[in-house]
Amino acid sequence: MSLLQIKDATLKFGGVVAVNNLSFSVNEGEVYAIVGPNGAGKSTVFNLISRFYQPHSGSFTFDGQDLLQRKADQVADLGIARTFQNIELFDHATVLQNLLVGRHRHRKTSLVEELFFTARVRREEIAHREAVEEVIDFLDLQPYRDKMIAGLPYGIRKVVELGRALASGPRLLLLDEPASGLSVEETQDMRWWIDDIRKQMGITVLMVEHDMGLVSSVCDQVLALADGAKLAEGTPAQVQADPAVLEAYLGAGAV
Amino acid sequence: MRILFKTSYNDDIRLFPDRWVLLVYGALLALAFVLPLLLDAFYIGEVTNVLIWAIAGLGLMLLTGQTGQVSLGHAAFLAIGCYSNTILIEMGLPFILAFPLAGVITGIVGAIIAIPALRLHGIYLAIATIALSVLADDIIVLLDPWTGGVSGKFPAMITIFGLQIERWTMPVRFYYLVLGVTVICTLFYRNLLRSPLGRAFAAVRDSEVSATAMGVHILRTKCKAFGLSCMITGWAGALMGYYAGAFNNETFSLVISITLLMMIVIGGLGSIHGAFFGAVVVAFLPQVLSILKGAVLGGGVAIPGLETGVFGMILILFILFEPMGLYGRWLKIRIWFELFPFARKDMFRRQKSYLKTERLR
Ligand SMILES: Nc1ncnc2c1ncn2[C@@H]1O[C@H](COP(=O)(O)OP(=O)(O)O)[C@@H](O)[C@H]1O
Numbered sequence: 001m002s003l004l005q006i007k008d009a010t011l012k013f014g015g016v017v018a019v020n021n022l023s024f025s026v027n028e029g030e031v032y033a034i035v036g037p038n039g040a041g042k043s044t045v046f047n048l049i050s051r052f053y054q055p056h057s058g059s060f061t062f063d064g065q066d067l068l069q070r071k072a073d074q075v076a077d078l079g080i081a082r083t084f085q086n087i088e089l090f091d092h093a094t095v096l097q098n099l100l101v102g103r104h105r106h107r108k109t110s111l112v113e114e115l116f117f118t119a120r121v122r123r124e125e126i127a128h129r130e131a132v133e134e135v136i137d138f139l140d141l142q143p144y145r146d147k148m149i150a151g152l153p154y155g156i157r158k159v160v161e162l163g164r165a166l167a168s169g170p171r172l173l174l175l176d177e178p179a180s181g182l183s184v185e186e187t188q189d190m191r192w193w194i195d196d197i198r199k200q201m202g203i204t205v206l207m208v209e210h211d212m213g214l215v216s217s218v219c220d221q222v223l224a225l226a227d228g229a230k231l232a233e234g235t236p237a238q239v240q241a242d243p244a245v246l247e248a249y250l251g252a253g254a255v
Numbered sequence: 256m257r258i259l260f261k262t263s264y265n266d267d268i269r270l271f272p273d274r275w276v277l278l279v280y281g282a283l284l285a286l287a288f289v290l291p292l293l294l295d296a297f298y299i300g301e302v303t304n305v306l307i308w309a310i311a312g313l314g315l316m317l318l319t320g321q322t323g324q325v326s327l328g329h330a331a332f333l334a335i336g337c338y339s340n341t342i343l344i345e346m347g348l349p350f351i352l353a354f355p356l357a358g359v360i361t362g363i364v365g366a367i368i369a370i371p372a373l374r375l376h377g378i379y380l381a382i383a384t385i386a387l388s389v390l391a392d393d394i395i396v397l398l399d400p401w402t403g404g405v406s407g408k409f410p411a412m413i414t415i416f417g418l419q420i421e422r423w424t425m426p427v428r429f430y431y432l433v434l435g436v437t438v439i440c441t442l443f444y445r446n447l448l449r450s451p452l453g454r455a456f457a458a459v460r461d462s463e464v465s466a467t468a469m470g471v472h473i474l475r476t477k478c479k480a481f482g483l484s485c486m487i488t489g490w491a492g493a494l495m496g497y498y499a500g501a502f503n504n505e506t507f508s509l510v511i512s513i514t515l516l517m518m519i520v521i522g523g524l525g526s527i528h529g530a531f532f533g534a535v536v537v538a539f540l541p542q543v544l545s546i547l548k549g550a551v552l553g554g555g556v557a558i559p560g561l562e563t564g565v566f567g568m569i570l571i572l573f574i575l576f577e578p579m580g581l582y583g584r585w586l587k588i589r590i591w592f593e594l595f596p597f598a599r600k601d602m603f604r605r606q607k608s609y610l611k612t613e614r615l616r
C-alpha cells in the first residue's frame with residue numbers, strides 16, 4: 001500500500017519548470033531514492049512534500065490524507081520528518097536541545113504550565129528525554145550530547161540532523177543527500193543506519209542521493225529525475241542500465 | 256577541575272545542575288536578602304535600580320536573545336505596564352492584583368501588536384518597532400483623561416495586605432518588593448528555557464525553515480515570545496514608575512528602548528546573566544562617568560551627549576571584540592580557571608561556520 005503518492009505535480013519558478021508533471025509513489029516500509037543531476041528538481045520535490053512550496057498543479061497524498069490541505073508546520077504532525085541538503089540545525093543550541101525540538105510535535109503542555117514548570121511539564125520532559133536518548137544511543141551521539149552545534153564538525157552535524165528527524169518519531173523520513181560531504185567511513189555508517197531505520201524502526205525512507213553505491217545498497221526503488229521530469233523508475237539495477245539515464249549522466253554520444 | 260557526574264535525566268532538568276551551583280546562587284540570594292543591613296539607603300536605591308533594569312532586560316532578552324526578534328519599541332511596553340498598574344490601583348484594585356494584571360495586560364497588547372509586526376524581519380522589524388516607541392508618546396498625550404497627558408502622574412501607593420511600601424521613605428521595603436519580582440521573572444525565564452516553548456524560541460531564532468519542518472508554528476511562537484517579553488517588560492515599567500516617583504509622556508522615550516537593547520547586547524545576548532550584567536553597566540555608567548569627568552575636568556563642566564556617546568562606543572567595542580557580551584567574557588575566564596593549567600590560547604577561537612547557500616528563503 002503506498003504511503004506517499006504524488007500525481008502530476010508541476011512547479012514553475014518564473015520560466016524555470018523545476019518539477020514537471022511528476023508522478024511517483026512510495027510504499028510503506030521501503031527505501032526510495034531520487035537521483036538526478038544538479039538542478040534536476042530533487043530538493044524541490046522535498047520542499048513540495050514539506051509544503052514550503054505550493055505546486056501549480058498535482059495532488060499529494062500521504063496515508064490517504066491530502067497533503068495540500070496542510071500548512072508547512074502541520075506536516076510534521078502527520079509523521080513526516082526531514083533533513084536538509086545544507087544542514088539546517090539550531091546552531092546556538094546544544095545537540096540535546098536540537099534533538100528535543102524534534103519532539104515538538106508531541107508536546108502536550110500549555111504556556112502557563114511551562115511558565116510554572118508544573119509536575120506534568122517535568123514528567124513530559126523526562127519522557128521526551130527518554131525518547132531522545134534512544135536516538136542518541138542509536139546514532140552514537142553520546143560524546144556530543146551537551147556540545148553546541150556551532151562548534152561541531154560537518155559529519156557530526158549531518159548525524160545530528162538525522163537524529164532530530166528521528167526524534168520526532170516519523171512514519172516517513174525525507175533525507176536530502178544524507179551522504180554528501182561525508183567520508184567513506186561516515187557514508188558506511190549512514191548506510192547501516194538507513195538500513196536499521198527501515199528494518200528495526202519500520203520507518204519508510206525517501207532520499208535524494210548522488211552516491212550510487214549507497215543507493216544501490218540500501219534502496220528498493222529508484223526514481224531518476226532530469227529537468228524536473230521522470231526519466232526512469234525501477235530497481236537500482238534497472239535504473240542504472242536505463243539508456244535515458246546513461247545519456248543524461250554521461251551526455252549524448254556516450255551510449 | 257570540577258567533574259559533573261549525572262545519574263538521572265532530572266539532573267539536566269532541575270534548576271540548579273549540581274550542589275555547587277546551588278550553593279553559589281543560594282549565597283547570592285542570601286546576600287541580596289541581607290544587603291539592606293550592609294548598605295545605606297542611597298546604595299540600596301542604586302541596587303534597586305539595577306534590579307529594575309535587569310527585569311526589563313530579561314523581558315527584552317526573551318524576545319531578542321532567545322527568539323532572535325529585535326525590538327526598539329519596548330519603552331512603549333514599559334509605559335503600558337506603568338500606566339495600567341497606576342490606573343488599575345486608582346480604580347480601586349489592590350496592588351497585589353493590579354501589578355500582576357498590569358503585566359498580563361501589557362503582554363496581551365504586545366502579542367496583538369506582534370501579529371502584524373512580526374511578519375517583518377531583522378532591520379525592518381527594528382524600524383517598525385521604533386514607530387511604537389514614538390507613537391507611545393503621542394498616545395499618552397491623546398489619552399489625557401486617563402494618563403494625565405503632559406503633566407503626568409504619580410504612581411499609586413503600594414499596599415500589600417496592609418503593609419505600605421514607598422520608594423523614597425521606605426527604600427528597603429521597596430527593594431524587597433523589586434527583589435521578589437526579579438526572582439519570579441528569573442524563575443519564569445528559567446522555566447521557559449527548560450520546556451518545549453523555550454526550545455521553540457531558540458529554534459525560530461536559529462532556523463525558521465527547520466523549525467517549521469519540526470512542526471513549530473513560526474508566527475504563533477513569535478507572538479508568544481513577544482507577549483511573554485512584554486509581560487515582564489510591563490512589570491519592569493510599573494516598578495520604574497515607582498522608582499522615578501513621577502512619570503509623563505516623555506519618561507518612556509525611544510532613548511530608553513535603545514538603552515535596553517544596548518544593555519542586553521553588552522551583557523550578552525541569549526542568557527539570563529547577560530540581562531543582569533548589562534543592568535549593572537546601565538545603572539552605574541552615569542555615576543562612573545560623572546566621577547571620572549569630575550576628576551579630569553573639575554566639577555561644573557557639562558558635556559552634552561557624553562553618556563550616550565560612551566555607551567555607543569562600548570557597544571561598538573563589544574560587537575567587534577566580544578560579541579558574546581560580558582557574560583561570554585565571564586564564561587571564558589571561568590573556564591580558564593576550571594581547566595587550569597590546561598587552557599589554551601586558541602580554545603575560544605570561533606569555528607568557521609559552514610556556508611549556508613541555496614537556503615529556502
Ligand atoms: N526558491 C527558488 N526560486 C527559484 N528557483 C528555484 C528555487 N528553488 C529551486 N529553484 C530552481 O529549481 C531547479 C531545481 O532545483 P533543486 O530542486 O534545488 O535541484 P536539485 O535536484 O539539485 O536538488 C533549479 O533550476 C533551481 O535553480
Ligand SMILES: [Mg+2]
Binds near residue numbers: 042
Ligand atoms: Mg538539492
